Amino acid sequence: NAGVTQTPKFQVLKTGQSMTLQCAQDMNHNSMYWYRQDPGMGLRLIYYSASEGTTDKGEVPNGYNVSRLNKREFSLRLESAAPSQTSVYFCASHGYTEAFFGQGTRLTVV
Amino acid sequence: TQLLEQSPQFLSIQEGENLTVYCNSSSVFSSLQWYRQEPGEGPVLLVTVVTGGEVKKLKRLTFQFGDARKDSSLHITAAQPGDTGLYLCAGAAGGTSYGKLTFGQGTILTVHP
Numbered sequence: 080n081a082g083v084t085q086t087p088k089f090q091v092l093k094t095g096q097s098m099t100l101q102c103a104q105d106m107n108h109n110s111m112y113w114y115r116q117d118p119g120m121g122l123r124l125i126y127y128s129a130s131e132g133t134t135d136k137g138e139v140p141n142g143y144n145v146s147r148l149n150k151r152e153f154s155l156r157l158e159s160a161a162p163s164q165t166s167v168y169f170c171a172s173h174g175y176t177e178a179f180f181g182q183g184t185r186l187t188v189v
Numbered sequence: 190t191q192l193l194e195q196s197p198q199f200l201s202i203q204e205g206e207n208l209t210v211y212c213n214s215s216s217v218f219s220s221l222q223w224y225r226q227e228p229g230e231g232p233v234l235l236v237t238v239v240t241g242g243e244v245k246k247l248k249r250l251t252f253q254f255g256d257a258r259k260d261s262s263l264h265i266t267a268a269q270p271g272d273t274g275l276y277l278c279a280g281a282a283g284g285t286s287y288g289k290l291t292f293g294q295g296t297i298l299t300v301h302p
Contacts, residue, residue, distance in 0.1 A: 119198065121277060121292035169231050178290060180231025
């Protein structure tokens, strides 16, 4: 059982470049989330999707867009990467009482 | 905006010692979760507490949810090097924000042999 799969695992971008982080879950969960993790700041919510066809902003949405492609897939797009977006990004899907996380994408913007 | 203050941020102890990590908020949560994260991996759920005053035990780990459902603690008895990792508390909101988690800043625990 794969759970939550994120790609890529590592990425280096130049300032101004764009990229999409992919996420897929096989647990038939309705809700999916994108977080970023920075030292000393825990996990901060970027965007979430409570169900297929809906997306909402979280705590730190600026500079990001998301697409809930279907029930399984939830992608995060950086249109014009900035050094402040250097972080580790986690996708998660939520069951009733538990969040399941992917392994993370370590993104560096130079 | 709901905030969770987690303390301490760093904890370095010797094998066999006991420790407590605290998670405090001025907001009420419908449930409180504790996660453990190892380097290069995503957080993994340890426990969920739902009822005010609830105490749950997981081997040497004891989790408590405050009576008012605003705070929680994680106590580890006789810590072992295998307990080393990042511990995160997360509060779940109810109502229209159902499912959204607010995370504390995390506690980096290092247990020395």
